[in-house]
Amino acid sequence: MPPVFAHGALRLYLLALLAEGDKHGYDIIRALSDRFGGTYSPSAGTVYPRLAKLEEEGLVSTASDGRRTVYSITDAGRQELAARQDELADVEADISASVRRLADGLRDELRSSMKGLRADLAASAEAARSKARTSPRAADAAGLRTVKELEHLLNDFRDDVRVRLRRRSATGTVDEVAVQTIRTVLDQAKASITAALR
Numbered sequence: 511m512p513p514v515f516a517h518g519a520l521r522l523y524l525l526a527l528l529a530e531g532d533k534h535g536y537d538i539i540r541a542l543s544d545r546f547g548g549t550y551s552p553s554a555g556t557v558y559p560r561l562a563k564l565e566e567e568g569l570v571s572t573a574s575d576g577r578r579t580v581y582s583i584t585d586a587g588r589q590e591l592a593a594r595q596d597e598l599a600d601v602e603a604d605i606s607a608s609v610r611r612l613a614d615g616l617r618d619e620l621r622s623s624m625k626g627l628r629a630d631l632a633a634s635a636e637a638a639r640s641k642a643r644t645s646p647r648a649a650d651a652a653g654l655r656t657v658k659e660l661e662h663l664l665n666d667f668r669d670d671v672r673v674r675l676r677r678r679s680a681t682g683t684v685d686e687v688a689v690q691t692i693r694t695v696l697d698q699a700k701a702s703i704t705a706a707l708r
Contacts, residue, residue, distance in 0.1 A: 519601045520552075520557075522594055522601055523542075524561065524570075525587050526598055527541050527542070528581055528582060529587075532580050532582045534578050535554065535557060535578075535579060536578075538557055538561070539552055539554065539557055568584060568587075569583070570583060570584060620691060620692065623670075624695050624699045627664075628699060628703070628706070631660060631702075631703055671692075
C-alpha cells in the first residue's frame with residue numbers, strides 16, 4: 511500500500527488537528543482514524559515522534575494532565591498553518607483519495623471472501639446431491655454432514671466479519687462506504703446462496 515501521507519503532510523495535518531483544540535496523543539490518533547473512516551489508524555510510533563519534533567520547533571507546546579500529555583498549538587504553529595493553507599487543502603484532498611482507495615481495497619477483499627464462500631457452498635451442495643443419488647441411507651448421513659459443514663462455514667464467516675467490525679469500531683467509526691459495501695456484498699451472497707439451495 512502506498513504511504514497514506516506524503517512527506518511532511520502528517521506534520522501539517524497534526525497542526526490542523528491541534529488548531530481545533532488541545533488534545534492528548536490518543537485523541538490525535540483517534541481523530542486521524544476517524545478522518546479515515548477507520549480504514550487507517552496511525553501507530554503511536556508514527557504520531558508521537560512528529561509531535562515531539564513540532565514541540566522542538568516551537569510549533570506545539572505540552573502540558574501534563576495527570577499521567578497524560580496534552581498537546582496545544584502555539585502562536586508560531588498557527589502562523590505556519592495559516593501560511594500553508596493551500597498545502598493543507600491538498601493534504602485534505604489526498605486524504606479523501608486515500609479513504610476511497612482504502613475503501614475500494616476493503617470492498618475487493620469482501621467480494622473475494624464472498625466468492626470463496628459461494629464456491630464452497632456450491633461444492634458442498636453438489637457433493638450432497640451426488641451422494642444422495644448413490645444411496646438413500648448414505649445420502650441422509652452425507653446430507654446431515656453437509657448441512658453441518660455449511661453451518662460451520664457460515665458461522666466462521668459471520669465470526670470473521672464480526673471481529674473485523676468490532677476492530678473497526680474500536681479504532682473509529684464504520685463509515686457509510688463500508689456499510690454500503692457490506693450490504694451490497696451480503697445481498698449478492700444471499701441471492702447466490704438462495705439460488706444454490708433451490
